[in-house]
């Protein structure tokens with residue numbers, strides 16, 4: 334990832350039919366970065382992508398590309414290309430001609446077209462498929478053609494709007510790794526939209542978590558997972574136990590009816606906060622040895638671990654454990670200070 338900012342969004346406001354969809358959004362995207370917009374349906378991810386692609390203009394705010402204001406620059410004049418969820422390939426053209434399309438519009442020589450198309454088909458592992466009709470391709474192969482077609486003009490930024498959404502899970506996982514490889518080998522910026530948190534964590538240098546037209550947190554996948562800024566992010570990224578708590582003083586928090594040492598500070602004394610504990614961070618021990626004790630309500634085998642729901646101190650806790658307890662068993666729960674994440678209450682965050 335480079336240090337240079339390639340795209341900058343400043344105080345972007347978008348309305349559809351008088352409804353606010355983006356609420357003064359600010360974002361810098363770096364050269365060579367793989368950045369993902371992640372959030373629930375309707376939070377404004379695609380709208381932000383459309384602003385960058387030039388398909389819509391903001392009502393207020395500015396869009397910069399390499400330092401130049403480009404608010405009104407039409408899409409075809411931007412060094413940006415888009416891959417959509419629906420492949421939008423030309424059904425009457427073969428693979429070669431689909432990829433060559435943009436180059437033919439630019440009236441490039443036959444020799445250059447051939448070279449560039451071959452180079453792109455090699456990049457997406459489709460060498461040898463030149464003459465195939467797009468009907469003779471699988472969903473994954475069609476999406477590779479769409480990616481080759483979007484990259485053939487050598488854009489500086491590729492926008493990808495849920496490009497793997499129509500593929501089955503196994504193929505989607507393969508394509509995630511492929512996309513990351515393609516982005517790294519080209520060394521260009523990818524801006525990716527998804528509502529799938531695992532996809533975002535797998536591929537991105539930076540994840541932008543969005544909710545209701547606003548950015549909740551920007552960070553590396555590790556930051557976002559380990560240090561979610563609020564309970565929304567914690568809940569959206571992975572699974573979480575979110576418990577009401579009160580901060581007594583630095584490094585001392587009360588929740589679930591007892592005091593815990595934690596590693597967080599900087600909250601007001603007696604401030605009400607959300608305490609977030611990941612299911613894998615609760616250690617199951619004999620009842621007498623636990624910080625808390627609870628009764629197993631249900632247990633499901635998940636392959637790598639068991640997922641248990643445990644009733645303790647008025648809450649249902651999700652716990653991942655490698656030991657198969659039985660429903661009705663009493664267990665002890667241990668939570669280490671560094672695994673207790675303190676967050677401002679959502680409405681105040």
Ligand SMILES: Nc1ncnc2c1ncn2[C@@H]1O[C@H](COP(=O)(O)OP(=O)(O)OP(=O)(O)O)[C@@H](O)[C@H]1O
Nearest residue numbers: 349350354372373374375376377378379380381528
């Ligand atoms: N062309 C449009 N006209 C009117 N409202 C729109 C239009 N496009 C999007 N919206 C609305 O704007 C809001 C944000 O939509 P957007 O497509 O940006 O969200 P998203 O996060 O990409 O959602 P999804 O994951 O479902 O694609 C939604 O409430 C949506 O219904």
